[in-house]
Amino acid sequence: MLSDDPNNERAFAALAEIVRRRASGTGSDDDPLSADPVDDARDDDERQRAADLAVWALGEELAGNPRAWYPLIEVARLSVRDDHEGTLRRLRTAAERDPSGRALVESLALLREAGEPVEALGLGVGHWHPKDQDPEVARQLVLASIEAGRPLEAKQHIASLDFYRDQSAVAGLREELIREVAQAEQTIPGT
Secondary structure (H helix, E strand, O other): OOOOOOOOHHHHHHHHHHHHHHHHOOOOOOOHHHOOHHHHHHHHHHHHHHHHHHHHHHHHHHHOOOOOOHHHHHHHHHHOOOOHHHHHHHHHHHHHHOOOOHHHHHHHHHHHHOOOHHHHHHHHHHHOOOOOOOOHHHHHHHHHHHHOOOHHHHHHHHHHHHHOOOHHHHHHHHHHHHHHHHHHHHHOOOO
């Protein structure tokens, strides 16, 4: 399935789970009654690292497909704490490979979750095409703007929804984001 569609999230998750289990050695025949708790904690860390490394290798292998963006996001998710530049490079590539904007939505959410709203704004502003891409990008950009303390920038992202082809489809989103910005302005001094 992944060779046909390298962005099939369900197939990637299923294969990643198999790879994780095999790499971590879970499901082995170890006797739980004879285990040392200190060794178990160390073993758990090592198992987790091995599982993450195996998923990383899977993601890198699948990311070699020029249509693949989802594996890049998954590898970026694994590297977000340890490899800032590599994470940003992977997310930029993912956003460039996906004309629909779904990769951009995932990338911006990942950066926001990592406490990097300014990086999310940089990525989003550079890659969002409001006319034809997923309007959920606007949500991520507005929330990143609020988190970065930039309510005026948030309003500009809301205004970009005016370019979306189906205005009735974004009407509810626009109203929701306007409320978010208004609420943020009440809590930010000087706005």
